[in-house]
Amino acid sequence: MTKVRLEFRNVAKRFPAQRKSGDIVTAVEHLDFALAEGEVVSIIGPSGCGKSTLLNMGSGLDPASSGEVFVDGEKVVKPNEHVAFMLQKDLLLPWRTIRENVEIGLEIRGVSAREREPISLSLLKRCRLGDFVNHYPHQLSGGMRQRAALARTLAVDPAVLLLDEPFSALDAQTKMVLQQDLGQMLGETGKTALFVTHDLVEAIALSDRVLVMSQRPGRIVKEIVIDIPDRPNPMERRKSPKVGPYVADLMSLLHIDEAVV
Amino acid sequence: MMAGSLALFVVFLAAWEWGPALTGIPPFIIPPASQVWNSFLRMLANDQLMYHTAITAFQVVIGFILGMILGMVVGFILGMSPTAEFILSPYILALQIAPKVAFAPLFVIWFGYTVYPKILVAVLIVFFPVMINVLGAVRAIDPDIVRLAKSFNASRTQVFWKIEFPASLPPFFAGLRIAATLAVIGVVVGEIVGGNTGLGYLLTYGEGSGNTAMVFVTIIMLTIIGILLYGAIVMIENRVLHWLPGRMRPA
Incomplete structure (x- = not known):
């Protein structure tokens, strides 16, 4: 079962x-x-x-x-x-880069920066945002931002x-x-x-x-x-x-x- | 652009130097630029101009920093606690409406001819724009962002340092820019009301002895203090808020 x-x-x-x-x-x-x-x-x-x-x-x-x-x-x-949730709003923090935004859940849970990085980078790659890891949210389109939000949701596994x-x-x-x-x-x-x-x-x-x-x-x-x-x-x-x-x-x-x- | 500004400055200096004589304005009303320059040199040599400038600048910076910290702390507390804001808001409003420089004589009565009354006026005057801006910023945070952080099990401290604090920085710096110009006003009024040091004292001294050039020099020195403080704020702001849309340098 x-x-x-x-x-x-x-x-x-x-x-x-x-x-x-x-x-x-x-x-x-x-x-x-x-x-x-x-x-x-x-x-x-x-x-x-x-x-x-x-x-x-x-x-x-x-x-x-x-x-x-x-x-x-x-x-x-x-x-x-x-559990992790995702809303209609991307809720990306404007002062964080896309990678830092994806890592926020892990960061809150106390995962070290060294362990966070491979997780966020591979998720961003899979969400087709590999070229935008160090961009800020306002530099991305709405669809890309929502993909980053999806990566953030998946990052905490x-x-x-x-x-x-x-x-x-x-x-x-x-x-x-x-x-x-x-x-x-x-x-x-x-x-x-x-x-x-x-x-x-x-x-x-x-x-x-x-x-x-x-x-x-x-x-x-x-x-x-x-x-x-x-x-x-x-x-x-x-x-x-x-x-x-x-x-x-x-x-x-x-x-x-x-x-x- | 730069050249235009520079050209205008030259025209301004020329008008200042020869304009009064041409239009028949006597030097005790508007002393020509060269006379103000000579007065500046004389004050450097005989009147401890740099000492007085340093005293004023010191009071401005100390008052600015204390007012900034106080404004930020109170802004965060009131922003996070609607009850506290509700209870305190009439008093805050009253204090905000009261002209802060009117407190200068009171502080001089309390603390005498020391640096404290001047610093205190500056603190009071700097406090409000900073506090109001931080409070507004905390209130404006999207509650869903806080919920998102909480869904990741964020503690109250984490919500503050990862969300509330960084979110408040842009309005905080906008408040600081306003406060930077106000701080100079606060200190000078304190010095005019009661003191025997600082640029405010030189202002009253120049006025009392009918030395218009001296008053001009002092006003210029005060403006320079204000410009330096404002410039320092803008420089720090550009570093801290480099992520703001429209601030990004092309890569």
Whole structure:
């Protein structure tokens, strides 16, 4: 049996609607799912359904109100070294070179400069940034910066990657190239990833499974297994004739066509 | 460009030298450049001009450094603690609005004809632009960057040294540039109000004896102190903030 890397057990997140009124808003509830080793799972849902809340609980930055989150069999109570996240914003520090930015996680964890360097250099090479290691973020394009952010996320060698709409700020073509980079990297390293996105085709092209969430309070209403071969190659997967029916499925589950009327 | 500036300087000197005579302005209103130069040489020889300049420069630098450190520390504390800022903000605002040089007589009453009142005015005047800029910088940090660091298990100290401190440096230096010019004002006012040393003292002495050339020389010396301090700040800033977009030297 393959090892479970990330598991949500009946997780809910509630918070007070406003400071004074005692109302409680439930952001997400009944989250019950698991990611096996090497699996890439996307979460898709309407805006405000709590997708980011879900990732925050997975990273340990935000505690669950009830239920439990496990990473590598360990209960998540605070940020831990098994998980790393990546956001829509690259969050590169402008005063650090690309290499120094990639190394920041290792630096915080006390890894010596001598040990950091080979890790960051080989990752930057694989992210096709080998010629830009000593550049500063503002000298790079948006797509290159997001690739550097991916390298930073992978540098700490996490068991699970949490990706929160990492490509949504990029133009359509750059986005496809980065999806390909991510797909390949995930395939090569065998990393497990939970991927939040708004982009239906992106979810289908990159993942083994897609979880569909409902309106707030967000629950998982449907799991769709993506039966297209060659997951590390999203560029090819996009062209598959099966993509259309999956998109249609997701559209009806999310009630997208009804919103038009 | 450089040549243009230089040419303009020559024109300015010529106008200063011969202009007053041509337009009938008497030398006790605007002494011509040569007279100011002679006065400068005389003050070097007889009035310990360099000693007074050094005293003023010393007070400016000490006041500047103390005000800078204080402004930075308080800026960070208030920036990190919204509660502290909320409680202290009316007092800070009042103190910021109060004209700092008006404190000079008070400090002279407290500390007499020593260097302390002058340094204190400089500290007070330097403190605000530095504090406000550091505070604003800490507040402006993207909380997601701090979350990212925390997701790597960063300690509070690490968040400070790896994120908050470097992020505050550009506004900090902008504050220092403003403060550099203000520090000179603070010290001179202190010296004018009460003192028997420093360029501020020479200013009042020159005024009292109707020696306009002496006042001109003193103003020029004060300006030179200000320029040197400002230049030093810009030099350090260019080294420290070499990563800023637009500062990069082409490789």
